[in-house]
Amino acid sequence: MVTPVRMMGMRAESERPPAGLAGEMPAEPTQASRFGKARSAQSGALLEDYVELISDLLSSQGEARPTDIARRLGVSHATAIKTISRLKREGLAEARPYRGVFLTAAGESLAGRVRTRHRLVVDLLLAVGVPREAAEQDAEGIEHHVSDATLAAFGRFLRR
Amino acid sequence: MVTPVRMMGMRAESERPPAGLAGEMPAEPTQASRFGKARSAQSGALLEDYVELISDLLSSQGEARPTDIARRLGVSHATAIKTISRLKREGLAEARPYRGVFLTAAGESLAGRVRTRHRLVVDLLLAVGVPREAAEQDAEGIEHHVSDATLAAFGRFLRR
């Protein structure tokens, strides 16, 4: 995500056949690209949640320790630690053994955007009548698939 | 998903510590469960997309061949074939070599629900002012995180 080195799969949009002679159904290049985008969005989701949570912990507790992160996410500490090293590799976090996790500038910035988006999504859901608990729950997954255009529309709708 | 044999990870909600003596922040069992649910939702997403697409192909083309499925999803045929065998394993589809893919009753039923939900999500997005293309795009990911409660709320909002 941060480093779209080649990001997952995502088949090259170009390598399409010459599109049959007649107008036999556009072959839908759009559809494939939509699925592809949804897939890559998903790949960033986990990192986004980590970064948002770490930022929260740093504010509220003053530190973000692997065990806390693991507990809050509902995964084993081993899993959390492995993902934290991925955050480091992606340049979003820094951490030295037994010393807790911190966010880089990039990490903080991402956390901010993610937090804003999370709130907007919850608010939008509430605004259209989704019950609180469902809104909180579903937002956790939905947020990662909301594009800037959609987010902007949500904002306009809420300010109405 | 259909067969929640043990479904991915999803840490046991129960194994929580005795919750410190004083009232030191509820320890948020909710948060972990929310992340967990979002994770399992994701695990079903791919199968949902396959089933919906296969159903579409069966209606429009009369058959669903691996290559078509692969092209529409933007993945290699090898990937599609592997996922198709997972669909078989999950009891959603049937397929014999060189004979195309078909849906079981369970598969058809899932496809129907998925299609309905997909449409509702797109309509909701359009209704709150999301531009068409963004709506189509984002819906492809969002749909998999919309609970029944939220879906019902969307329906009410649109019928308003």
Place this chain on the structure above:
DNA sequence: ATCAGAGTGTAGCCACGGCTACATTCTGTG
């Protein structure tokens, strides 16, 4: 100062969902 217990880290396993490369089977023309 000790040391039990909590927290961290590492190793190794698994399933999923991508891919490429190669082998096999169909099928429509010629």
Place this chain on the structure above:
DNA sequence: CACAGAATGTAGCCGTGGCTACACTCTGAT
């Protein structure tokens, strides 16, 4: 009827994100 080319299937590789088991390091009470 042959057979080239398309479709299908198989094998094997990779990274992610889970897990358990075990080893190491800290730290707060005695």
